[in-house]
Amino acid sequence: MGVFTRTTRGGAAAAAVAALALTAGLGFGRLASAQAPDDAPTPGKLVYDQYCAACHDKPEPGSRAAPVANLRKMSAQTLTTALTTGVMKPVGDQLTRRQMRELVEYLAAPEGPLGTAWIEKAMCAPDRREVDLSGPPAQLGFGVGQDNGRRMSAAQAGLKTRDVADLEVAWTFAFPRTSSLRSQGVVVGSTLFYPAGQTNYVLALDTRTGCVKWASELPSPIRNSLAVGRLGPKGPLAVVGGDNAGQLVALDAKTGKIAWRVDPRHDKNVPLSGSPLFAGEKIIVPVSAMDVANAMRPTFECCKSHGAIVAVEAATGKTLWTWHTMEDAKPLGRKTSHGVETYGPSGAPIWSSPAVDLKKGVVYTATGENTSPPATKTSDAVVAIDLATGREKWVFQALANDVWNMSCPVGPPAPGRPLNPNCFFANEGSVLRDHDFGGGPVIFKGSKGRDVILAGQKSGEVWALDARDGKVLWRHQFGPGTPLGGVHWGIATDGVRVFAPISDPNVPADRSAAGLHAIDVATGKVAWQWKAAPDCEGDRKTRMPTCAGKYGLSAPPLVIDGAVLAGSLDGRLWVFDAAKGDVLGVYDTAQAYQAVNGLAGAGGSIDAAGIFAGDGLVFVSSGYAAFGQQPGNVLVALKPRAK
Known part of the structure; x- marks a missing residue:
């Protein structure tokens, strides 16, 4: 049996391609301007200050807003999802594609290619990959029963x-x-x-x-x-x-x-x-x-x-x-x-x-x-x-x-x-x-x-x-x-x-x-x-x-x-x-x-x-x-x- 199963069918594939295209189009490499002084705010910082800082710089006690330190631990993919289809879509809808790219670049945690090494390193030995379904499930789902x-x-x-x-x-x-x-x-x-x-x-x-x-x-x-x-x-x-x-x-x-x-x-x-x-x-x-x-x-x-x-x-x-x-x-x-x-x-x-x-x-x-x-x-x-x-x-x-x-x-x-x-x-x-x-x-x-x-x-x-x-x-x-x-x-x-x-x-x-x-x-x-x-x-x-x-x-x-x-x-x-x-x-x-x-x-x-x-x-x-x-x-x- 192969290690990975991938979906490539119909609308599911189209959705996946669209999502990947959006992420690729945003281009998550760090940008720098040759004409900007060393202490000048980056473009992403300016977008953050305008659209995000009021809620995320110093969230009030009991607020739903995550502090900026938590945002910086999120991946580019997670931030992009939040801004395009998630709870921050109202903010994302106000941004141009360039602004969104710059904002995500500014906030996202540094990361290399995701790859599959994090799965491959933990693959079971071939003789331990069998999934035995002969017994009853321990729980049916969230509520157990x-x-x-x-x-x-x-x-x-x-x-x-x-x-x-x-x-x-x-x-x-x-x-x-x-x-x-x-x-x-x-x-x-x-x-x-x-x-x-x-x-x-x-x-x-x-x-x-x-x-x-x-x-x-x-x-x-x-x-x-x-x-x-x-x-x-x-x-x-x-x-x-x-x-x-x-x-x-x-x-x-x-x-x-x-x-x-x-x-x-x-x-x-x-x-x-x-x-x-x-x-x-x-x-x-x-x-x-x-x-x-x-x-x-x-x-x-x-x-x-x-x-x-x-x-x-x-x-x-x-x-x-x-x-x-x-x-x-x-x-x-x-x-x-x-x-x-x-x-x-x-x-x-x-x-x-x-x-x-x-x-x-x-x-x-x-x-x-x-x-x-x-x-x-x-x-x-x-x-x-x-x-x-x-x-x-x-x-x-x-x-x-x-x-x-x-x-x-x-x-x-x-x-x-x-x-x-x-x-x-x-x-x-x-x-x-x-x-x-x-x-x-x-x-x-x-x-x-x-x-x-x-x-x-x-x-x-x-x-x-x-x-x-x-x-x-x-x-x-x-x-x-x-x-x-x-x-x-x-x-x-x-x-x-x-x-x-x-x-x-x-x-x-x-x-x-x-x-x-x-x-x-x-x-x-x-x-x-x-x-x-x-x-x-x-x-x-x-x-x-x-x-x-x-x-x-x-x-x-x-x-x-x-x-x-x-x-x-x-x-x-x-x-x-x-x-x-x-x-x-x-x-x-x-x-x-x-x-x-x-x-x-x-x-x-x-x-x-x-x-x-x-x-x-x-x-x-x-x-x-x-x-x-x-x-x-x-x-x-x-x-x-x-x-």
Whole structure:
């Protein structure tokens, strides 16, 4: 079998060529002017000062903007993607091709040709490249099971509570041109399938050594966490993920060859941020929205995009049905202070993983805020959808009138402070909170057949809803919540308790709930709480410059046997006793590593991608440069410490 699998088919190839042409056209060699004095600003510095410095030179606490030091650790490819199709597209749209080239040259980390040596050096010996798919997957995807509960038995993980209390490094794998690890992998037998950072590869790694069994090159990097399942009743086992181009990709797990690559989106400008999930012969795909960032540009016609849930046929990728969070936006008949037409309703993106009850035939999902009026009942909400038809069964809205985009303040506008043009609705009833459900709902099997839907919100609230009709059974709020705080990426359950991680970055200590909170689901009473605290002792301040303000838990936790594992924004992996909340162990991933593939690795913030496990190892994606956090580029595989 060959080492690499490359895509060269149809539209996928055209997209890849277009992306490469753009990158090549930008020309990332450093430029110098023979007529400029030695101390004159470079052209790229002038572009940066005009378009970027106000946000990135000294980001305010709690800002989503990355400090310029973090931008300088990003590759030219990553920066170009952000400016052309990513969150910084509103800025990129204002630049000429020359300005963009100069800006990327100024910011990008120095780099040589990417090549494939970082893969080739880690190839397994020929007799160890076989991918054995005879056993069940350790997890189906982001939520472990279809209930999205992020719970693994000792048998699934190959680990018991005592094993995860004391961990040491088994191996690490580092990814080139990567500053953030956003995706979670899946384990089947002795093979780990993992999106290779911000490169275009998906890798099949040997769980015990980290060597590469196969490497599949895609037209665009995978953006979300992988799911695993069978492509139809007689189809092959496959790993599926959404890429940066908005395409859903299915790879044959045995060989890494692309089975199909399709576009399930109703709007070709929105990303696939949440992770897909196999549901019988269907794959459920969450669809996000993009205008929350586009609205920063004063001349942008705000706002049109909205979220959706799509069911595709697993065998072919064909779209079967789409549930929309709202109707298509229409002109509102008014213009902004810049004379630009306005549109609505918009928003309610779905950037979390869904849950599916196959027996009852229901999909559960959760949404974000509206980005322009009129406010809809589906924003900041939990929704039940019929699996067979895509029809809405019920909607529970946790926060009404949360119309917000990144041109707006958080909370009431300051008196006398002018509003940005695309926050034209700020004084018309919006609460301006940005309190999404960033984590997907969890199906909790209650007593006497009374199932409960659990959900965590960026407001810091945890909700328990009756699965039959969405009515509230109980709720708890931990801390004040922020756009990047509260429950950010998800919750977990051990079958008795629900575990809510709270991040609360830069919230004052007397108001912060940063830590882990356990609630007894049956009674709704708080079982235990653990409060996180900063650790900037010794060389940690150097390794983790943001340690004083960003140390809460943002990534979703994982239950293994009787333990709960949770990663923190300062790079630490915490292990708790699920019943009592006692800290059983801690491991600091924010370190330098020499990876098995020959690259220097560096750990950083743990965010977005959850901890996962399988075949007797725990896997941590360490490094997340967004939101001013600590970059990193390393997958850390941990094993029980040898006695």
